[in-house]
Amino acid sequence: MKFCVHGIGYIGLATGALFANNGHDVVGYDPDEELVSDLRAGEPRTTEDDLREYVLEAMENGFEPRTEPVEADCHLICVPTPYDEDAGRADLTYVEAAGRTVADLLRPGDTVILESTVPPGTTEEVLAPVLAESGLAPGDDFSLAHCPETVLPGNITHELVHNDRIVGGVDAESADRAIALYEPATEGTIHRAPDATTAEFVKLSQNAYRDVNIAFANELARVAADYGIDSRDAIALANNHPRVDILNPGPGVGGHCLPIDPWFLGQSSDSLDLVKSARRVNDGMSEYIVELLESELGTLDDARVAILGVAYKGNVDDTRRSPGLRLARSLSSPRTSDKRASAVTDGGSYVETTCAEVRLHDPYVEDEVIDLQSLDDALRGADAVVVASDHDDFEDIDPERAASLVDNPLVVDATATLDEENWRTAGFDYLGL
Ligand code: SAJ
Numbered sequence: 001m002k003f004c005v006h007g008i009g010y011i012g013l014a015t016g017a018l019f020a021n022n023g024h025d026v027v028g029y030d031p032d033e034e035l036v037s038d039l040r041a042g043e044p045r046t047t048e049d050d051l052r053e054y055v056l057e058a059m060e061n062g063f064e065p066r067t068e069p070v071e072a073d074c075h076l077i078c079v080p081t082p083y084d085e086d087a088g089r090a091d092l093t094y095v096e097a098a099g100r101t102v103a104d105l106l107r108p109g110d111t112v113i114l115e116s117t118v119p120p121g122t123t124e125e126v127l128a129p130v131l132a133e134s135g136l137a138p139g140d141d142f143s144l145a146h147c148p149e150t151v152l153p154g155n156i157t158h159e160l161v162h163n164d165r166i167v168g169g170v171d172a173e174s175a176d177r178a179i180a181l182y183e184p185a186t187e188g189t190i191h192r193a194p195d196a197t198t199a200e201f202v203k204l205s206q207n208a209y210r211d212v213n214i215a216f217a218n219e220l221a222r223v224a225a226d227y228g229i230d231s232r233d234a235i236a237l238a239n240n241h242p243r244v245d246i247l248n249p250g251p252g253v254g255g256h257c258l259p260i261d262p263w264f265l266g267q268s269s270d271s272l273d274l275v276k277s278a279r280r281v282n283d284g285m286s287e288y289i290v291e292l293l294e295s296e297l298g299t300l301d302d303a304r305v306a307i308l309g310v311a312y313k314g315n316v317d318d319t320r321r322s323p324g325l326r327l328a329r330s331l332s333s334p335r336t337s338d339k340r341a342s343a344v345t346d347g348g349s350y351v352e353t354t355c356a357e358v359r360l361h362d363p364y365v366e367d368e369v370i371d372l373q374s375l376d377d378a379l380r381g382a383d384a385v386v387v388a389s390d391h392d393d394f395e396d397i398d399p400e401r402a403a404s405l406v407d408n409p410l411v412v413d414a415t416a417t418l419d420e421e422n423w424r425t426a427g428f429d430y431l432g433l
Pocket residue numbers: 117149150151152153206207210214247248249250251252253254255256257258312313314323
């Protein structure tokens with residue numbers, strides 16, 4: 001069967017490779033010429049080695065990256081759906097544009113599947129009308145379904161094949177057709193949702209559930225600190241119960257999915273409450289760490305803070321909505337100091353504020369815009385060290401060497417990545433969450 005994948009970023013690339021490696025004839029269409037030429041030259045943009053191998057295998061199996069879309073029996077839409085902060089809504093520009101591209105190529109009997117994560121109602125109310133501009137009717141003349149991707153960055157190749165999937169069609173035949181495509185290519189169970197909107201809702205619920213669970217862990221971490229106990233010990237013990245599975249506290253929740261999907265879920269509803277609070281709790285973790293540092297150091301005035309990890313989580317190079325960068329922004333933005341309070345009380349005309357000097361280190365990230373330093377440069381003269389991504393590499397940092405470089409041996413291990421005992425032995429004040 002002939003496939004055209006619209007958008008060969010992270011998800012489209014992997015999904016196109018999946019179908020190519022399962023015997024289909026797949027074109028990966030993307031207007032980004034550099035992306036396509038890199039791929040054609042055998043250079044997929046990924047730090048995941050097994051995904052690279054999987055894509056290269058797909059190229060040998062005929063997977064063809066192109067800057068022009070083609071007619072196909074199945075059009076898979078895997079385009080980005082950014083969150084428009086100002087509007088507080090999903091930006092569906094790319095979905096609409098992909099829909100127009102497909103509409104120009106659509107033939108009776110084709111199948112169109114939307115994989116991008118979208119607010120409930122998008123397939124039926126946004127994509128279907130765009131596709132109908134072809135003169136063909138969704139459901140009657142061609143099949144249209146939503147089959148959300150659910151792969152975990154860092155483990156994509158395994159999850160692509162093994163995860164269960166949810167499929168919802170605009171009618172029963174659309175769902176049948178989509179299920180028939182995914183079933184032979186994957187090993188997980190393909191679950192039929194009653195309709196496309198339910199499939200969209202389910203995907204968003206999965207991510208909102210995880211965000212709420214992490215928020216609960218983060219709240220427990222703050223409460224545990226008030227009792228002087230270790231939240232991770234407490235959570236591990238609590239999780240021995242057969243119906244309790246609390247996630248891990250950390251410096252906040254980043255990435256393109258968990259911090260955004262709760263807002264997509266509530267986009268056309270006034271009923272978000274717990275989910276909204278969870279977002280606030282998770283976003284508040286950077287400020288919590290700032291307060292922790294302020295209380296340990298007395299003041300953040302010119303304090304040098306080394307943040308280890310600007311990727312949004314361990315062992316990935318993605319910095320979108322990264323907790324480490326959020327913490328850096330909080331530390332670098334001027335804060336009201338006691339001096340300012342007295343200046344105001346004294347009726348002084350100047351405002352004195354304080355902020356820390358932040359150094360960033362991340363061995364996984366290459367980014368021209370982010371000013372990253374070597375580990376030694378970040379640690380040299382530091383008054384505090386914060387670990388904000390659980391990269392495996394950080395487990396190998398030698399605490400003795402770190403102690404010889406810093407000015408003040410204080411470490412906040414927000415991701416529980418370091419060996420507490422070794423760091424304490426090296427002379428560090430070790431704080432966890
Ligand atoms: N985090 C914690 N504590 C935890 C687990 C995670 O603070 O116990 C933090 C991470 O450090 C990170 C953030 O949460 O900052 C998100 O990381 P993640 O590994 O939980 O998830 P993502 O965003 O990489 O991928 C999620 C996954 N969704 C679920 O597990 C329900 C993935 O399966 C989805 O495909 C992906 O979103 C997506 O594309 O929607």
